[in-house]
Amino acid sequence: MSRPTIDDVARLAGVSIATVSRCLHTPDIVAAKTRERVLGAVRETGYNLNAAAQSLRSRRANTVLVVVPDIGNTFFSEILGGIEREASAAGLTMLIGNSGRSKTREEVYVRYLLNGRADGALLLAEPKARWSDIPVRAEQRAVPIVTISEVGSDFGPLTVSIDNAAAAEAAVQHLISLGHRRIGHVCGPENNILTAQRLQGYRRALDKAGLRHRPEFELPGSFGLDSGRAAFARFIKLADRPSALFFANDEMAMGFLSTASAAGIQVPRDLSIIGFDDIHFAQTCIPALTTIRQPRSEMGAAGMRLLLSVLAGEAPVPVRLPFELVVRGSTAPP
Amino acid sequence: MSRPTIDDVARLAGVSIATVSRCLHTPDIVAAKTRERVLGAVRETGYNLNAAAQSLRSRRANTVLVVVPDIGNTFFSEILGGIEREASAAGLTMLIGNSGRSKTREEVYVRYLLNGRADGALLLAEPKARWSDIPVRAEQRAVPIVTISEVGSDFGPLTVSIDNAAAAEAAVQHLISLGHRRIGHVCGPENNILTAQRLQGYRRALDKAGLRHRPEFELPGSFGLDSGRAAFARFIKLADRPSALFFANDEMAMGFLSTASAAGIQVPRDLSIIGFDDIHFAQTCIPALTTIRQPRSEMGAAGMRLLLSVLAGEAPVPVRLPFELVVRGSTAPP
DNA sequence: GCGAAGGATGTAAAGGTTTACATACGCCCC
DNA sequence: GGGGCGTATGTAAACCTTTACATCCTTCGC
Structure with missing residues (x-):
């Protein structure tokens, strides 16, 4: 039957x-x-x-597309949690695309909007494909595309972010206030907007304290555990080592910390460390990691609400959420 | 236009x-x-x-539903990664539902199958809702429902799992072979099938080694960081403490380890610790966590392939994947 | 008692595909 | 030259809803 x-x-x-x-x-x-x-x-x-018949007739998929760079990464999955909460409260279904930061893969997902599979999109990474080509207002029917977290200054009103430069500045300022003068930074991946913003905040904090920039103190990284370990290898070779390091994210800080520990460097006695994000496991480091908290779940939720408001015909207002300095055990006076 | x-x-x-x-x-x-x-x-x-028209006419959504207990949890998000990989290779779209292990929420997702929004489902947790009510073979058209990871012995052929009892046994056997005789276990949440299977493996290993069961060495837990910390509080009060602990998952082990460390207990000198899962951050513990690796990404991929094979009309074969003991720094002779 | 108004329900078209069946055409072979 | 076959394309129905509009009935005011 x-x-x-x-x-x-x-x-x-x-x-x-x-x-x-x-x-x-x-x-x-x-x-x-x-x-x-x-x-x-x-x-x-x-x-x-029948969902298909309904959506065909009503021209509404009741679905939102979420494009994630790496679905296996905790950072993003907590944002996803916030999105899911709001979406399901609004009776919307959540379609997930894993882009791996590849333009080609992303283009597949652009198509989901074009063929009506989703009514709008939430991007958890700097867009690479030409999302702008989507006929946003075909027949009065807007197809909102909200960017979360990786947001540039020219991204328009459909954005949810924190002030990354200010947050980075606060992190470095914390180190300075503890008395550190030689402060290094382990950067994020190249060509990433967050990398640039956090580096900028780091430099600004140095400037304000009248400390000079030392290019050899700006170590390359890529947000992964490995790059934290690699940063340690570079760090240990420095002739004149920093007394404190600001990491562009927690994962690198944790990779660094475990390697440093194994090598006999004691944190925070020998070196202070501060991360960025406050991921779930930041509290399990030994010592627990001082970091900047991003309200990830709330960022997801806010993005979803922003998208809903546009779907409801309201004028969008960009969302900027507060960050918070979380002081734990990995920072101390030099 | x-x-x-x-x-x-x-x-x-x-x-x-x-x-x-x-x-x-x-x-x-x-x-x-x-x-x-x-x-x-x-x-x-x-x-x-137009996706809706196509799916209406062809009676195929080209979509698979994935039900996760907690989308923000790394353990599940890595499985999701594997699923996504295979799904997108097969041209299928991935719909995500976060159940929070609640029956009511899960029922919402059952409906996704009933209204044709998805062609099949992947459950990352023991099903609570009545998925079995779905008219599986209406008009020859099967609606496969594959269960991954939390699989009981009577779950039928649409399952992907590891042998949890054997894995737990291997973990405890590792401790025994190091010379431990007083071995405790921090359990998973009650009424969870994995909890039962891992506990069973723990007891079996003791039996085989001729060690007696000590109920006070079986500590309650719930898979979260907090319950690892709580386990430490109980552990420290024990008159006659175990020299080694087997945790039903890594997250609890990490919660325990950081608390223990702060309290001056040295691992592995004072106490050996072994976890379960080998989550990404298990390697950043200090000392790095000895654990049982579950091939999470592969589990997701295998589940997706199993589902595809059923959709293609093939007879399903349950998948059992190998686990692996990963020895790191948190275990040593007593 | 009649007309108007308003509430409840029905009719039918439209939404954009897929696909079984019909048609048209060219070609080969006897 | 005609029957038959194979290939390429067209026609039209079906998939299941939503919704504008039409219809019918009840109620109310005068």
């Missing part, structure tokens, strides 16, 4: 399919007695709306 | 819509010259298939 359709329900309840549809969407405009009869028939037949 | 439809393409190319459709799906049965003309028209108009 095939799945019941709206016709089966209508027949059983002795009404037209229009009435069935109304019972499901605008129950208050149908007479109470009829409504009961119809809903009874719905239960009896085990009827479920 | 509205989105181009298949009619627009047909008109521009001077053919019928049937031919356009054929060019897109079975290009080899249309004359080369016609095909070129049509594909040219597709490019020129910027045409994209």
Whole structure:
């Protein structure tokens, strides 16, 4: 036996399919007695709306696309959690695309918007593909594309971010206030907007404290554990070592810390370390990691709400969320 | 201007819509010259298939539903990565549902299968809702539901798992072979199938070594960092402490380890610790965590392949993947 | 008692594909 | 030259809803 359709329900309840549809969407405009009869028939037949037919007719997929650079990474998965919460509260379905930061893969997902599979998108990384080509206002029907976290200054109003430069500055300022004068920075990957913003904040803090920039103190990195370990290898070779390091994210800090520890360097006695993000496991380091907290779950939720507001026809307002310095055990006076 | 439809393409190319459709799906049965003309028209108009119409007509959503207990948790997000890889290779779209292990939330997702939004499902947790109610073979069209990781012995052939009891046994056996005789276990959450299986493996290893069970050495837990910390509080109060602990997962082990460390207990000198899962951050502990590796990404990929094979009409074969003991620094002779 | 108004329901079209079946055409062979 | 076959394309129905518009009925005011 095939799945019941709206016709089966209508027949059983002795009404037209229009009435069935109304019972499901605008129950208050149908007479109470009829409504009961119809809903009874719905239960009896085990009827479920066909999503494809509904979306074809109503021109709404009730789905949002989320493009993640790396779905296996905690940082993003916590943002996803926030998105999911709001989406499911709004009755929307969440379609996930893993882009691996590749333009080609991203283009596949652009298509999801073009073929109506999703009503809007949330990008968790700097867009690489030409999302701008999407006919945003075809027939008054906006297809909002919200960027979360990796946001440049020219990204327009559909963005959710923290002030990365200010946050980095606060991190370095914390080290300075502890008395550090030789402060290094382990950067994020090249050509990443966050890398640039955090580096800028680092330099600004040095400037404000009248400390000079030392290019050899700016170590390359790429946000992974490995690059934290690699940074240690470079660090240990420096003739005149920094007394404190600011990492562009926690994962690198943790990679560095475990290697340093194994090599006999004691944190924070020999070296202070501060990370960025406050990921779940930052508190399990030994010592626990001082870091900048990004409200990841809230960032996801805010992005979803922003998208919903645009879908509802409201004018978008960019969201900027607060960061927070979380002082734990990995920083101390030199 | 509205989105181009298949009619627009047909008109521009001077053919019928049937031919356009054929060019897109079975290009080899249309004359080369016609095909070129049509594909040219597709490019020129910027045409994209309407997903809803296609899925309505073809009765296929080209989408798979993935139900996760906690999308923000690394353990699951790495499985998701494996699923995504295979799904996108097969041209399928991935719909994500976060169940929070709640039956009610899960029921929402059951509906996704009933209303045709997805062609099959992958469950990353022991099912709570009545997935079995889904008319699996309506009109020959199977709706496969594959369970990954949290698999009981009566779950049928649509499963991907490791042998949790054997893995737990191997972990404890490792401790025994190092010379430990007083070995404790920090359990997973109650009513979880993995908890039972790992506990069973723990006990079996003791039995085989002729060591007696000591109920006070079986500490309660719930897979979270906090419960690892709580386990430490209980551990430290024990009159006769174990010399080694087997944790039902890495996260608890890490919570325990950082607390223990802060309290001056040295691992592995004072206490050996072994975890389960080999999550990404297990290697950053100090000392690095000895653990059992589960091939999470591969588990996700295998689940997706299993689902695809059923969709292709093949008979399903349950997948059992190998685990691996990863010896690092947190275990040593007593 | 009649007309108007308003509430409840029905009718039918439209949304954009896929695909079974029909048609048209060219070609070969007897 | 006609029957038959194979290839390329067209026609039209079906997939299942939503919704504008039409219809019918009840109620109310005068």
